[in-house]
């Protein structure tokens with residue numbers, strides 16, 4: 442049982458007296474209903490993936506009490522969200538919106554500013570507002586999970602529609618896209634697949650983007666741009682608005698799919714493999730995001746903890762990994778490529794044949810015949826995900842360490858062998874030096890690859906937690922020196938990552954700050970999100 446901090450007094454946001462804060466909370470309760478405003482005065486409960494906390498990060502990497510909410514509020518409509526925003530401006534109370542709070546590895550539901558009021562949009566605003574079977578589109582509220590959308594598509598009998606899902610299906614379709622999340626069908630770039638937002642601005646007005654601005658339109662979910670500047674981008678990974686509705690394109694059922702798996706023996710094979718992947722991926726012969734994983738993760742995905750394979754400390758020994766893999770249907774290897782081809786048998790066979798010829802150019806490459814894999818094998822989870830069916834199997838690796846937590850380093854590079862190898866060598870150096878274990882996944886979007894390095898730690902081990910955070914900081918700095926930046930990061934690393942995007946005397950951040958001050962003059966919305974601090978906070982010791 443994890444030791445829990447004892448607490449009975451809620452955290453109060455900085456800059457407001459305790460009595461005034463409770464006065465303000467009473468006022469908000471009278472507007473939203475007592476049951477929709479909860480002061481955070483109970484012991485912190487980390488829950489688990491399906492019951493994530495909305496008051497803090499269930500995988501805290503620093504002191505549990507550092508990034509906690511003072512209260513959580515549950516709006517039931519866009520109108521309620523406006524009321525909350527007006528209230529926050531009146532009392533200068535910071536807000537932190539979440540859709541479902543399952544942003545594990547990036548800070549979960551935690552606010553960046555201690556004592557901010559979390560707006561848990563997902564609990565009551567969870568309607569699928571539209572699924573259009575002709576246009577293949579949908580319109581959702583923040584609380585619609587991948588599971589909920591999938592089940593609704595099935596319930597309505599829309600066999601011709603697929604959804605796209607990330608590794609875990611419990612997240613919010615809207616929240617994941619806002620954080621530039623990814624999935625594994627050809628529609629895996631969630632932000633790219635969106636069309637239309639409804640947003641409550643930090644001053645309380647509501648705006649609809651794209652065609653949504655035209656009264657009576659029937660094109661909101663089919664044409665994202667509308668007329669004039671395309672402003673949607675400023676609401677992703679930002680603190681410029683609270684998104685209350687979002688539209689998406691849905692993928693047509695391709696008429697069949699077939700997943701495949703190749704293994705590659707040597708660490709350096711990565712270079713040749715990525716060179717092979719690039720033209721195939723850009724030409725869409727490899728149709729879904731390439732998934733090149735380091736083999737250590739296979740052990741963790743078995744569901745057994747690290748201690749079942751090796752009792753020692755320090756980085757997991759390579760011999761132990763091979764020892765396990767050689768008796769596994771995958772065999773001893775370093776890299777695994779999980780992919781899927783789409784379409785009827787004859788269409789996908791053409792692509793599978795090309796892929797086979799190309800992949801087998803890497804000496805020692807092996808195709809693993811799915812027929813030899815038992816139904817419980819992880820391969821079948823990838824197959825489900827790549828065909829738009831939500832799953833939870835991926836959670837297995839989080840329990841590699843007892844009380845498993847993880848934090849991600851996610852740099853972006855061109856899909857070039859030399860870059861992949863450079864990132865791998867850099868990650869490996871820090872992996873060995875840290876003594877912790879890393880799970881690596883090179884995910885090729887189209888022309889770019891994201892390397893996702895998940896550093897896994899025991900949440901009860903303070904040393905492991907601080908080492909994990911420290912190693913992330915080293916990686917961010919070293920990557921930036923080599924010209925690589927992250928596509929997404931943990932909220933505690935946002936200042937550092939934002940600081941690496943510094944071209945022309947931090948022109949981008951100065952632009953972001955100008956926008957922030959203009960849209961949110963009181964600085965109430967998610968101060969510090971993506972390293973963007975409003976004037977009221979800037980330069981006052983909040984940046985880390």
Ligand code: FAD
Pocket residue numbers: 538539540541542543544545546549550562583607608609611612613614615616617619620621622623624682683684685835836839970
């Ligand atoms: P939320 O946590 O609700 O939202 C994410 C962030 O966006 C919030 O912190 C908030 O800052 C902002 N936000 C949310 N809603 C709003 C709003 N309405 N208005 C304004 N801002 C808002 N992620 C992937 O993308 N792909 C993967 O394959 C993947 N695999 C994972 C595997 C494992 C084992 C784990 C543990 C995590 C994985 N994740 C992955 C990370 C994460 O779980 C998902 O991205 C998840 O969908 C994010 O949580 P959420 O959907 O509940 O979003």
